[in-house]
Amino acid sequence: MKIERNKEESYLSFVTRITAALNDGLIDYQQWGRAVVGEDLYSEESTRRIAKFFSQFIQNLENDEIELIEDKDKANEIKQLLEELAKERKKIQTANVEYNANLRSEARAEMFNEQVIEAIHNLKPIKFNKKLYTESSPEATAVLCIADAHNGVEINMASLFGEVVNVYSPEILKARLNKLANQVIEDKKRLLDYDKLIVFDLGDAIQGMLRLSDLSKLRTGVLQSAIDYAEMIAQWLVFLSEELEVPIEYVCLGGNHCECRFLEKGRNWEEENLGLVIQHVIDLRLQNNPNITVDPYSEFGFKTVQGINILAIHGDDAKNDFDEISYWENYHNISIDILIMGHVHHGEQNTVGYGLTGDKEVIKVPSLVGVDSFSKKCRKLARAGAKFMLFEDGSKTWEKTIVLN
Numbered sequence: 133m134k135i136e137r138n139k140e141e142s143y144l145s146f147v148t149r150i151t152a153a154l155n156d157g158l159i160d161y162q163q164w165g166r167a168v169v170g171e172d173l174y175s176e177e178s179t180r181r182i183a184k185f186f187s188q189f190i191q192n193l194e195n196d197e198i199e200l201i202e203d204k205d206k207a208n209e210i211k212q213l214l215e216e217l218a219k220e221r222k223k224i225q226t227a228n229v230e231y232n233a234n235l236r237s238e239a240r241a242e243m244f245n246e247q248v249i250e251a252i253h254n255l256k257p258i259k260f261n262k263k264l265y266t267e268s269s270p271e272a273t274a275v276l277c278i279a280d281a282h283n284g285v286e287i288n289m290a291s292l293f294g295e296v297v298n299v300y301s302p303e304i305l306k307a308r309l310n311k312l313a314n315q316v317i318e319d320k321k322r323l324l325d326y327d328k329l330i331v332f333d334l335g336d337a338i339q340g341m342l343r344l345s346d347l348s349k350l351r352t353g354v355l356q357s358a359i360d361y362a363e364m365i366a367q368w369l370v371f372l373s374e375e376l377e378v379p380i381e382y383v384c385l386g387g388n389h390c391e392c393r394f395l396e397k398g399r400n401w402e403e404e405n406l407g408l409v410i411q412h413v414i415d416l417r418l419q420n421n422p423n424i425t426v427d428p429y430s431e432f433g434f435k436t437v438q439g440i441n442i443l444a445i446h447g448d449d450a451k452n453d454f455d456e457i458s459y460w461e462n463y464h465n466i467s468i469d470i471l472i473m474g475h476v477h478h479g480e481q482n483t484v485g486y487g488l489t490g491d492k493e494v495i496k497v498p499s500l501v502g503v504d505s506f507s508k509k510c511r512k513l514a515r516a517g518a519k520f521m522l523f524e525d526g527s528k529t530w531e532k533t534i535v536l537n
Contacts, residue, residue: 135159151164258417262374274328278333285339319520330381335385381427386406440528442468447475454484
C-alpha cells in the first residue's frame with residue numbers, strides 16, 4: 133500500500149485516500165498520522181481519535197456536496213454508487229481482519245516451533261550404564277499405566293475444616309513419579325518376575341491453556357511445562373530400566389489438555405498436540421539408549437502383550453464403556469481384550485464381555501495429579517495413582533493400583 137502523496141493529487145485527496153486505506157485495514161493509525169503530518173506527534177490513542185474525527189469529517193463533506201447537486205437523479209445515482217462502494221469496503225475490511233488474524237496465528241506458530249527447536253538443542257544426552265541383552269521373547273511382561281500429570285499446574289485444595297485434600301506442583305509430580313518407580317522396583321524384587329516393561333502414558337501430561345482460568349493455575353508456560361515433563365519422564369525411564377534390568381517400551385499419547393488451542397474458543401487445533409513435542413523430546417533424549425524404545429506419537433497405543441490385545445486412548449470423548457470398546461474394534465478392525473483410558477482422574481474397571489483370551493475389560497487409570505477442579509466438578513474424589521499389571525501365558529495374572537498420595 134502506497135502512502136506517499138502523488139504529484140497530481142491535492143492534499144485533501146491524499147488524506148481522503150489514506151483515510152480510506154486506514155478504514156480498510158491496509159495501514160495502521162501511526163502510519164496514517166505520519167502520512168498526514170509527516171511525523172509522530174501524538175500517542176496511538178490520540179491519533180486513533182483524530183483519525184476517527186477526520187473520517188467522519190470527510191463523510192459529512194461528501195454528503196454535503198451531494199446534497200448541493202441540483203440534478204436529483206444524478207445525486208441519487210451518486211448516493212447509490214457510494215453505498216455500493218461502502219459495501220465493498222466493508223468486505224475488504226472483513227477480509228483484512230481475517231488476514232491479519234491468520235498472520236498473527238502463523239507468527240505464533242512459527243515462534244512456538246522456534247522455541248521448541250531451541251529448547252531441544254540445549255539439552256544434553258542422558259547417559260546409561262549398561263546394555264541389557266534380551267534376545268529371546270519375554271515369558272512375562274509388565275504393563276505400567278500413568279495418566280493426567282498436568283505438569284505446570286499448582287493446586288492447594290482444602291476441606292471446610294482446613295484439612296488437605298490435595299497439594300500439587302511440578303516438584304510433587306516428580307516426587308510421585310519417584311515413589312511410583314520405587315514401588316515398581318520393590319514389587320519386582322519381592323513378588324514379580326518379568327522380562328519386559330511397557331509404559332503407557334495416557335495423555336494430559338501438561339495443564340495446557342484450554343480456558344482463561346488455566347492462566348491462574350500455571351506456574352510455568354505451556355511449552356516449558358511440556359519440555360520439563362519430557363525431561364522428567366526421560367530421566368525416569370532410564371532410572372527404571374537400570375534398576376529393573378529389563379527393556380522398556382514407552383507409549384506417549386496426547387490428550388485434550390495438550391491440544392494447541394491458544395485460548396481460542398472450541399477445539400480448533402485438535403491435530404496440533406503437544407503430546408507430539410513431548411514424545412519427540414523423549415525420543416531424542418533416549419535415542420542412544422538401546423534399553424528403551426519410544427513408540428511414534430499417535431492418538432492410540434496398541435500392544436499385543438502375551439497374546440492379549442491392549443488398546444490405549446486418552447478417553448476424553450468416551451461415553452459408554454461397552455460402546456467405546458465396540459467402536460474401536462470396528463474402527464481398527466481388530467479384537468480388543470483390554471481398553472485402557474485416562475482422562476477421568478479416578479480408577480475404574482468394568483467387564484464388558486468376553487473374548488478369546490478371557491473377559492473384555494475397560495480400565496480407567498487414576499491420575500498423577502489427583503483431585504483438582506475438574507475431578508471436583510465431576511464429583512469424583514480419588515487419590516493420585518497408577519495402574520500396574522502383569523501378563524503371563526496368555527492372561528493377566530496380577531494387577532494393582534499404586535497409590536501415590
